[in-house]
Amino acid sequence: MIAASPAIVSRAYGAVPRWATLLFVAVLARMITFGNPIVHVDEDFYFTTATRWLEGALPYVDVWDRKPVGLFLIYLPAAALGVPLGIYAYQLMALASVVMTALLIARIADRAGWQSGATTGAVLYILFLNFADGQGGQSPIFYNLLVIAAFAVVLPRVEDRLDDPRRFARAAAAMLLFGLAMQVKYSAMFEGAFLGLWLLWREHRLGGSPARIARIALPLVLLASLPTIVAWASFAAIGHGDDFLYANFGSILDRRSDLWYLLLLNFLKCVLILAPLLWLASRTWKMPVGNAPAGAVRDLAFGWLAASLFGFLVFGSWFNHYTLPVMVPAAICASGFIGSDGLGRRLALPLVIGSLAIGQIVVISSILIRGTDHQIEAFAQAIGRGPGCLYLYSGNSALYTYTRRCAVTRWTFPSHLTRNREEGAVGVDQAQEIDRIFEKRPEFVVMRPPYPGERPEIRARAIAHLKQDYRRRGEWPVGNLMVDLYEAKETPAR
Structure with missing residues (x-):
């Protein structure tokens, strides 16, 4: 042969x-x-x-x-x-x-x-x-x-x-x-x-x-x-x-x-x-x-x-x-x-x-491992379209496109604000930007499980904001992960 x-x-x-x-x-x-x-x-x-x-x-x-x-x-x-x-x-x-x-x-x-x-x-x-x-x-x-x-x-x-x-x-x-x-x-x-x-x-x-x-x-x-x-x-x-x-x-x-x-x-x-x-x-x-x-x-x-x-x-x-x-x-x-x-x-x-x-x-x-179009579409449908903004602490940038929701930061590639190697290399202090993002009260926040190379102190900072001002809406499968969706407890007047 x-x-x-x-x-x-x-x-x-x-x-x-x-x-x-x-x-x-x-x-x-x-x-x-x-x-x-x-x-x-x-x-x-x-x-x-x-x-x-x-x-x-x-x-x-x-x-x-x-x-x-x-x-x-x-x-x-x-x-x-x-x-x-x-x-x-x-x-x-x-x-x-x-x-x-x-x-x-x-x-x-x-x-x-x-x-x-x-x-x-x-x-x-x-x-x-x-x-x-x-x-x-x-x-x-x-x-x-x-x-x-x-x-x-x-x-x-x-x-x-x-x-x-x-x-x-x-x-x-x-x-x-x-x-x-x-x-x-x-x-x-x-x-x-x-x-x-x-x-x-x-x-x-x-x-x-x-x-x-x-x-x-x-x-x-x-x-x-x-x-x-x-x-x-x-x-x-x-x-x-x-x-x-x-x-x-x-x-x-x-x-x-x-x-x-x-x-x-x-x-x-x-x-x-x-x-x-x-x-x-x-x-x-x-x-x-x-x-x-x-x-x-x-x-x-x-x-x-x-x-x-x-x-x-x-x-x-x-x-x-x-x-x-x-x-x-x-x-x-x-x-x-x-x-x-x-x-x-x-x-x-x-x-x-x-x-x-x-x-x-x-x-x-x-x-x-990463997921499919059907999973992203289902996740986007759960978030829905509307005037409230979305913040991807970690997750897929496609959610911005599929939901057409506004962003609350110009660092929309999630790991720029959360990864160790990016500390001091993105033109902003990562921790301060996380605080500023939550001060703007995005209506929805997406967070996947921890990943190698993530700064644990940045995750802890984000979770503290979530515990104070957000409720967990649920979790959705994306590839081999279950990704959390949080919704603001009170949607601010717009």
């Missing part, structure tokens, strides 16, 4: 266009998440923030977070459709981004001389996303497309010449794409820095003088910085430049580290997720290089993989979705061994089937 797998895989891939194969695999891998507004707490919040932005609340000013504004811009079209239609919309946008990224993975693998394993490598990228919370609209799902597009634009060509102005145009486009990627997630800067240095090295290899390289370097840096400069200038023009700067940069430096055992656990999970792709890529590294142009593309791909690993390691925290950017160059490099080595060809089908099966188990487990 295993010995026949290369022929089976080859016939299966050759029977239909590559894009159709990748689209089919992506739909198959992700379909059980479609319509679920709480696939992950992050994208739940991105959608909620985009919704509030459309209602007039400004990011960093009225809704606080440290993500770049470009990420919320991506979610705006979907948020405009409301719920539940908007949930399907952003997930379809994410699906399209995944398929286009996979197509470019296969295309770059082709250029590296790994044609026979290119489609399988792209399929593995799609399937491995499910191992790391990439089954929805996490930020790397979108910025991976911008990053790989930047690399694809500047792949080495046989006809490359020093005096060809098209080469600089392609380099400029690549750096602008990286600038856009950084306005989705700033961690793209490490891969962008590598590509910028590679472009200058490539200029040197083609005979460029130091003066010429210096003249090229400055505009490339400016193009990579341009989207961030424009974003800051837009906020500065309306008097909120400092809010933008602190949220996007200052708060990152102020944030504390997680507890050591949480960091270690996160890191080990990430190692486990990446190990198969990195092992495949390491086997490709040992394979002989063919012609010079293909060899240049291979060198670029492996350099990119090293840069992405550096970016993953240096950021710390090591949440599983931090592995998603590494999967792109890893899948490209894995294509060589999968398609050109006897063992790799025999492993192709088991890898695809195993990754699909394990990925579905991971996604189903996540749904059981």
